[in-house]
Amino acid sequence: MIDQVCKVLSINPLAKDIWEMTFSADQLVKIYKGAGQFIEILGDKTWDHPLRRPMSISGITDSTMSIIFKVMGQMTSRFSSLKVNDEINVLGPLGNTFSHPSENETAILIGGGVGLAPIMNFLNELKSINNHVLTIIGARTKDEHHLDHDPCNGMYLTTDDGSIGDHGTVMPTLDRIINTVKYPKLYACGPEPMLKAVQQFGLTHDIPTELSVESYMGCGVGLCQGCVLKREGPDFAEDSYQKKYTVVCKDGPVYNAKEIHFD
Amino acid sequence: MTDFHIKIGSVEFMNPVFVASGTFGYGVEIPDLLDISKIGAIVTKSISLMPREGNPPPRIVETSSGMINSIGLANIGVEKYIEEMLPQYAQISTPIIANIVGWTFDEYLEVLRKLEAVSSNIIGYEINISCPNVKKGGMEFGTDPETVEKLTSLLRKATNRLLIMKLSPNVADIASIALSAERGGADAVSAINTVVGMSIDPYSHQSNIFTTFGGLSGPAIKPIGLAAVQKVYRKVSIPIVGIGGISSGNDVVEYMLAGASAVQVGTATFRHPDAANQIFDQLKTYCQTQNIQQISDLTGKVKLHS
Numbered sequence: 284m285i286d287q288v289c290k291v292l293s294i295n296p297l298a299k300d301i302w303e304m305t306f307s308a309d310q311l312v313k314i315y316k317g318a319g320q321f322i323e324i325l326g327d328k329t330w331d332h333p334l335r336r337p338m339s340i341s342g343i344t345d346s347t348m349s350i351i352f353k354v355m356g357q358m359t360s361r362f363s364s365l366k367v368n369d370e371i372n373v374l375g376p377l378g379n380t381f382s383h384p385s386e387n388e389t390a391i392l393i394g395g396g397v398g399l400a401p402i403m404n405f406l407n408e409l410k411s412i413n414n415h416v417l418t419i420i421g422a423r424t425k426d427e428h429h430l431d432h433d434p435c436n437g438m439y440l441t442t443d444d445g446s447i448g449d450h451g452t453v454m455p456t457l458d459r460i461i462n463t464v465k466y467p468k469l470y471a472c473g474p475e476p477m478l479k480a481v482q483q484f485g486l487t488h489d490i491p492t493e494l495s496v497e498s499y500m501g502c503g504v505g506l507c508q509g510c511v512l513k514r515e516g517p518d519f520a521e522d523s524y525q526k527k528y529t530v531v532c533k534d535g536p537v538y539n540a541k542e543i544h545f546d
Numbered sequence: 547m548t549d550f551h552i553k554i555g556s557v558e559f560m561n562p563v564f565v566a567s568g569t570f571g572y573g574v575e576i577p578d579l580l581d582i583s584k585i586g587a588i589v590t591k592s593i594s595l596m597p598r599e600g601n602p603p604p605r606i607v608e609t610s611s612g613m614i615n616s617i618g619l620a621n622i623g624v625e626k627y628i629e630e631m632l633p634q635y636a637q638i639s640t641p642i643i644a645n646i647v648g649w650t651f652d653e654y655l656e657v658l659r660k661l662e663a664v665s666s667n668i669i670g671y672e673i674n675i676s677c678p679n680v681k682k683g684g685m686e687f688g689t690d691p692e693t694v695e696k697l698t699s700l701l702r703k704a705t706n707r708l709l710i711m712k713l714s715p716n717v718a719d720i721a722s723i724a725l726s727a728e729r730g731g732a733d734a735v736s737a738i739n740t741v742v743g744m745s746i747d748p749y750s751h752q753s754n755i756f757t758t759f760g761g762l763s764g765p766a767i768k769p770i771g772l773a774a775v776q777k778v779y780r781k782v783s784i785p786i787v788g789i790g791g792i793s794s795g796n797d798v799v800e801y802m803l804a805g806a807s808a809v810q811v812g813t814a815t816f817r818h819p820d821a822a823n824q825i826f827d828q829l830k831t832y833c834q835t836q837n838i839q840q841i842s843d844l845t846g847k848v849k850l851h852s
């Protein structure tokens with residue numbers, strides 16, 4: 284993990300409130316391990332906003348990295364007004380990676396909202412090694428999508444209002460296409476209700492499932508212990524350590540669905 | 547060339563910029579980008595008798611120029627610390643100060659004794675007294691002068707190593723607490739721990755921290771820390787380690803002028819893992835341009851308006 288000043292190479296709106304930014308990252312890419320990893324961007328040189336903002340890596344080349352982000356509050360709003368050649372301080376790459384499906388498994392990738400960022404990265408990673416992949420990307424409405432609904436090529440879009448792709452959440456589509464696959468493995472990133480639904484689906488159908496989770500993050504490198512998430516399991520005694528809670532920035536953000544517990 | 551050596555008790559440190567407890571783990575699980583050998587000293591996360599899971603999330607939230615945390619002293623416990631962390635210190639030259647926490651006098655003492663029995667790799671102890679005394683209705687150890695003196699002398703009898711009592715700012719009169727630590731035999735005091743704070747989401751109306759109240763840190767508390775150091779400096783003659791919102795070389799200078807002999811960097815490390823080294827580099831530049839021969843000459847030299 285390193286701390287690099289990076290130059291913005293491109294920044295474009297992809298959909299409503301959603302932006303894609305690519306920046307120079309020659310040092311960062313050298314120690315990149317794979318899709319699922321994230322970076323932390325320092326958005327404020329003053330101390331008005333002390334904490335870095337975690338963002339999944341959505342794409343990578345041999346000298347650049349990309350992120351896809353949604354304007355949520357002050358820092359992401361500031362990121363959206365960055366211009367080409369502006370500099371940002373990036374700490375990364377952080378966290379763990381999705382694990383590849385085994386030879387007979389088919390990956391089904393599921394992204395909700397900007398949860399599509401690490402999913403797109405993983406999709407490209409798997410495609411580059413000729414893996415057969417199915418992808419479902421969900422959003423509330425058409426404006427929030429930037430991809431094409433293309434079931435013939437394994438890309439399914441869903442919208443809550445039916446304005447593009449399948450009508451509904453990602454779940455009915457998953458339920459339908461799961462039967463076309465012999466040995467599925469699920470990978471999901473998105474809002475918590477979606478992760479919960481996918482987790483439930485994976486557990487009840489006994490399908491291996493990996494979830495990339497979010498949590499409010501501080502240092503990003505395991506020092507502050509702020510970003511914990513509850514592990515699945517019996518109610519562990521208070522006098523244990525990291526049995527009850529897992530530190531997302533270090534042990535995650537990708538977890539086996541069996542491992543974690545959403546309240 | 548400035549001389550950056552400072553002395554606390556009988557221990558000499560190469561430089562006065564340390565990293566603060568709870569912001570640098572145990573000093574060994576540190577990001578590879580970091581040269582820890584240049585850090586003045588590493589203060590470990592608070593170590594308790596039993597392991598602790600810590601508090602439920604949300605544990606942290608950003609605030610203006612700072613953050614609030616309520617980690618709940620999550621730590622591996624002294625046994626595991628001795629087994630897994632201590633041996634690793636043999637590989638690093640940076641002085642290690644073990645921070646100890648307890649909920650009764652006996653707990654503090656037992657942790658210290660266990661470390662004392664094996665602690666060849668530790669240079670000394672910092673005692674976190676911002677912790678509720680379960681035998682005294684949950685009142686923090688650090689809020690009562692008598693309790694602090696008693697705890698300090700108890701620990702003093704059990705070790706000859708460096709003993710630093712870490713003061714809480716959430717008290718009526720921090721100088722009198724420092725005086726109790728001095729009377730109890732402490733080699734030094736460090737100040738300050740985090741300031742009680744709260745944060746609320748105006749839309750969901752929810753507290754942003756699970757435990758409602760947490761500890762405010764970062765530049766937001768620097769003026770509070772400086773005042774605490776100056777007040778303590780006027781009252782005691784043992785050295786003071788200044789803590790609270792340090793993020794630049796100039797901040798170190800201010801703390802030293804207020805009375806600190808050394809300082810600790812906490813929250814700044816969360817922005818830049820290498821913050822302590824960067825701050826020391828800035829301090830070096832300051833001393834060069836200001837022609838400071840001996841860093842310790844700055845201690846307590848603030849000019850007051852008469």
Ligand SMILES: Cc1cc2nc3c(=O)[nH]c(=O)nc-3n(C[C@H](O)[C@H](O)[C@H](O)COP(=O)(O)OP(=O)(O)OC[C@H]3O[C@@H](n4cnc5c(N)ncnc54)[C@H](O)[C@@H]3O)c2cc1C
Binds near residue numbers: 352359501
């Ligand atoms: C591992 C990880 C990967 C992420 N990847 C992406 C991504 O690829 N694209 C994307 O758009 N978003 C991603 N996020 C979420 C993103 O970090 C937050 O949306 C962003 O920090 C909001 O900052 P803000 O200043 O705009 O919002 P604020 O005004 O600070 O707050 C708006 C919302 O963002 C949340 N938030 C604020 N600070 C943090 C923080 N330090 N950590 C986490 N959440 C926070 C708050 O809870 C609040 O709900 C990721 C989060 C994590 C933990």
Ligand SMILES: Cc1cc2nc3c(=O)[nH]c(=O)nc-3n(C[C@H](O)[C@H](O)[C@H](O)COP(=O)(O)O)c2cc1C
Binds near residue numbers: 811
């Ligand atoms: C996330 C976090 C965890 C902390 N944990 C401890 C701890 O375990 N023991 C302790 O004595 N102080 C702890 N502190 C307090 C710091 O050591 C320091 O006193 C305080 O943060 C003020 O310094 P700063 O403004 O530079 O961060 C913690 C602070 C933070 C932000």
